Amino acid sequence: MATLIAPSNHSPHEDAETLQKAFKGWGTDDKTVIVILGHRNVYQRQEIRKAYEEIFQEDLVKKLESELKGNFERAVYRWIHEPAERDAVLLNVVLKSAKNYHIIVEISSILSPEELLAVRRAYLNRYKRSLEEDVASHTSGHLRQLLVGLVTSYRYTGEEINVRLAKSEAEILHESIKEKKGNEEEVVRILSTRSKIQLIATFNYYREIHGTSITKNLLDEESDDFQKALYTAIRITTDHVKYYEKVLRHAVKGIGTDEDALTRVIVSRAEIDLGVISEAYYKRNSVLLEDAVASDTSRDYKHFLLTLLGKDD
Amino acid sequence: MATLIAPSNHSPHEDAETLQKAFKGWGTDDKTVIVILGHRNVYQRQEIRKAYEEIFQEDLVKKLESELKGNFERAVYRWIHEPAERDAVLLNVVLKSAKNYHIIVEISSILSPEELLAVRRAYLNRYKRSLEEDVASHTSGHLRQLLVGLVTSYRYTGEEINVRLAKSEAEILHESIKEKKGNEEEVVRILSTRSKIQLIATFNYYREIHGTSITKNLLDEESDDFQKALYTAIRITTDHVKYYEKVLRHAVKGIGTDEDALTRVIVSRAEIDLGVISEAYYKRNSVLLEDAVASDTSRDYKHFLLTLLGKDD
Numbered sequence: 224m225a226t227l228i229a230p231s232n233h234s235p236h237e238d239a240e241t242l243q244k245a246f247k248g249w250g251t252d253d254k255t256v257i258v259i260l261g262h263r264n265v266y267q268r269q270e271i272r273k274a275y276e277e278i279f280q281e282d283l284v285k286k287l288e289s290e291l292k293g294n295f296e297r298a299v300y301r302w303i304h305e306p307a308e309r310d311a312v313l314l315n316v317v318l319k320s321a322k323n324y325h326i327i328v329e330i331s332s333i334l335s336p337e338e339l340l341a342v343r344r345a346y347l348n349r350y351k352r353s354l355e356e357d358v359a360s361h362t363s364g365h366l367r368q369l370l371v372g373l374v375t376s377y378r379y380t381g382e383e384i385n386v387r388l389a390k391s392e393a394e395i396l397h398e399s400i401k402e403k404k405g406n407e408e409e410v411v412r413i414l415s416t417r418s419k420i421q422l423i424a425t426f427n428y429y430r431e432i433h434g435t436s437i438t439k440n441l442l443d444e445e446s447d448d449f450q451k452a453l454y455t456a457i458r459i460t461t462d463h464v465k466y467y468e469k470v471l472r473h474a475v476k477g478i479g480t481d482e483d484a485l486t487r488v489i490v491s492r493a494e495i496d497l498g499v500i501s502e503a504y505y506k507r508n509s510v511l512l513e514d515a516v517a518s519d520t521s522r523d524y525k526h527f528l529l530t531l532l533g534k535d536d
Numbered sequence: 537m538a539t540l541i542a543p544s545n546h547s548p549h550e551d552a553e554t555l556q557k558a559f560k561g562w563g564t565d566d567k568t569v570i571v572i573l574g575h576r577n578v579y580q581r582q583e584i585r586k587a588y589e590e591i592f593q594e595d596l597v598k599k600l601e602s603e604l605k606g607n608f609e610r611a612v613y614r615w616i617h618e619p620a621e622r623d624a625v626l627l628n629v630v631l632k633s634a635k636n637y638h639i640i641v642e643i644s645s646i647l648s649p650e651e652l653l654a655v656r657r658a659y660l661n662r663y664k665r666s667l668e669e670d671v672a673s674h675t676s677g678h679l680r681q682l683l684v685g686l687v688t689s690y691r692y693t694g695e696e697i698n699v700r701l702a703k704s705e706a707e708i709l710h711e712s713i714k715e716k717k718g719n720e721e722e723v724v725r726i727l728s729t730r731s732k733i734q735l736i737a738t739f740n741y742y743r744e745i746h747g748t749s750i751t752k753n754l755l756d757e758e759s760d761d762f763q764k765a766l767y768t769a770i771r772i773t774t775d776h777v778k779y780y781e782k783v784l785r786h787a788v789k790g791i792g793t794d795e796d797a798l799t800r801v802i803v804s805r806a807e808i809d810l811g812v813i814s815e816a817y818y819k820r821n822s823v824l825l826e827d828a829v830a831s832d833t834s835r836d837y838k839h840f841l842l843t844l845l846g847k848d849d
Contacts (some may be wrong), residue, residue: 356729367725
C-alpha cells in the first residue's frame with residue numbers, strides 16, 4: 224500500500240517547464256517543486272528528468288541541488304533518483320562515514336535479488352569500483368563477511384522450504400548467537416545465502432524449540448557492529464514493516480530528529496508500502512505518523528514528507 | 537579466435553528433421569549428429585532445440601541423452617546447452633562430488649560479470665537454491681570464503697587502475713602467501729573483489745619487487761584446497777590461455793586421459809579462443825593439439841572434439 228498520490232496522466236514537458244519557472248528569479252518556488260515532484264511516480268520522475276534535459280540542456284538533479292537546501296534538498300535529491308541509484312549513493316555515504324552499517328544490511332535485505340543487482344550495477348557505474356569491493360575494504364572480520372555476503376547475495380525466491388535444514392540451522396543459530404559458542408561463519412553462511420522463506424521457517428523453529436524469538440535480548444550495551452548487523456538482518460527478514468516502524472519511531476523520539484532515517488524510510492517506501500508501515504506506527508504509538516512527522520519537521524521539508532505520505536493537500 | 541566452423545545460414549527445421557532421422561532405427565547415426573551439431577554456433581543450437589521441440593514435441597537434450605553414450609554423450613550434452621546452463625550443471629556436479637574445486641574457480645574467474653550472473657540465474661532456476669548457498673554449505677574455512685567470494689563477484693571492468701593500492705596489496709599477498717603470516721581473509725578480499733586489470737597490476741608489482749611471480753613455488757605436496765584454489769584464481773587472471781593450455785596438457789599427459797577436462801576446455805572455448813589456446817599448446821609441446829587429442833581419444837568422441845577444433849573435415 225503506497226502513500227504516494229500520482230496522477231495517471233501527466234505531461235513531462237509541462238512539468239519540466241513549470242519546474243524551470245519555479246527556479247527563476249530570486250529564491251525558488253519550493254511549493255511548486257513539492258506539488259509536482261511529490262506527486263509523480265518513479266517512471267514519471269525519470270521522464271521529467273529527460274524532458275528537462277531535452278528542453279533546457281541542463282541536468283535537473285544538479286539544478287535541484289543548487290536551488291534547494293538542507294533536509295529538503297537531501298530528500299528531493301534522493302527522491303529524484305531512480306531507486307537503484309539512490310541506494311548506491313546512500314551505500315557509498317555509509318561506507319565513507321564508516322558508521323550506520325545497519326543501512327547496508329537494510330538495503331541488501333529488503334531488496335529482491337534483481338533489485339539488489341541493479342544497485343550493484345549502479346554503484347559500479349558511478350564509483351568505478353564494485354560495491355563488495357568497497358564494503359570489504361572498509362570493514363573486517365565477521366562484520367565484513369556478513370556485509371559482503373548480504374550485498375552479493377542472489378537468493379532463491381521460490382516457495383520450496385527444507386524443513387530438516389530449518390531445524391538444524393535453528394540449532395546452529397542458537398548455539399552461536401545465544402550460547403555464544405563461536406561459529407559465526409556458519410551464522411553468516413545461513414543469513415547470507417538461504418532464501419527469505421527458508422530463514423523465516425528457521426526462525427519459527429527457533430521460537431518453537433526455545434520458546435522465545437531469536438532477536439529477544441540479542442543486543443545489549445556491549446554489542447558490536449557484527450551483532451547489530453545480525454540483529455537488523457534477522458528483523459528485516461522476519462517482518463520488515465515492524466522494522467521500519469521502529470526506525471521511524473526512533474527517528475522522531477525525544478528531543479531532536481534523525482532526519483536521515485526519516486527521509487530514508489519515507490522516500491524509499493512511499494511508492495511501496497508506507498501505508499502499511501504508517502498503520503503499524505499508529506497501532507504501536509497511538510499517534511498518526513503524519514502528526515509525528517509534522518511536529519518533528521518544519522517548512523518545505525515537512526510539506527515534502529507529508530506530500531509523500533499522501534497527507535498534505 | 538574460435539575454432540568452431542559454423543555456416544552463416546542454416547535451417548533449424550531442416551537440422552531438427554535430419555537429427556530425428558539420425559535417431560531412427562537401430563543405433564544412431566552419430567556421424568550426422570556430429571556433422572550438424574559440431575558445426576552450429578550457440579544461437580543456432582538453441583534454434584535447433586526449439587525447432588525440434590516444435591516439430592516432434594520432444595526435448596532434443598533428453599533425446600540425445602538416450603541415444604548417445606559415454607564421453608561422446610557427455611560432450612554433446614554440454615555442447616547443446618547454453619553456456620550459462622552448461623556451467624550451472626558443471627558447478628553442481630563439482631559440488632556434489634566435493635572435489636575439483638578449481639573448476640569453480642575457473643568458471644567464476646573466466647566469465648564476465650554479466651556472464652557469471654547468468655550462471656547464477658541458471659543455477660537457481662534449475663536447482664531451486666542459489667549457487668553461493670550450495671558452495672557455502674559444501675565447503676568451510678578460507679576455501680569457502682574464497683569460493684563464495686568468487687562466485688558472487690560482480691567486478692569493475694573499466695580501465696582505471698589504482699597504483700598505490702596495487703603496491704600495498706602486492707605486499708599483503710606477499711606476506712600472507714609467501715611468508716605464510718596468515719591474513720588469508722585479506723587475500724580472499726583482494727582476489728574476490730578487485731577488478732581483473734587491478735589484480736594484474738598488483739601481480740606485476742609483486743614480480744617487480746620480489747623478482748619472481750606470485751605463483752612460483754606456490755604449490756607443493758602439502759598444499760590444501762584453499763591454496764590450490766588461490767593458485768588457479770591467480771593463474772587464470774594473469775593469463776587464461778596459459779592456464780587452459782596446461783589443463784589440456786595434463787589431460788592428455790601419460791597413460792590415460794582426463795576426458796572431463798578435455799571436454800570442458802574444448803566445449804567451453806571452441807566458440808571463443810580455442811585457436812589461441814591451440815597455438816599456445818603447440819608452442820609449449822611441439823605437438824599439434826588436434827594430434828594430441830586424436831591420439832588420446834577414439835571413435836565418435838574423437839571426431840566430435842576434432843570437429844569443434846575445426847579439424848575433422
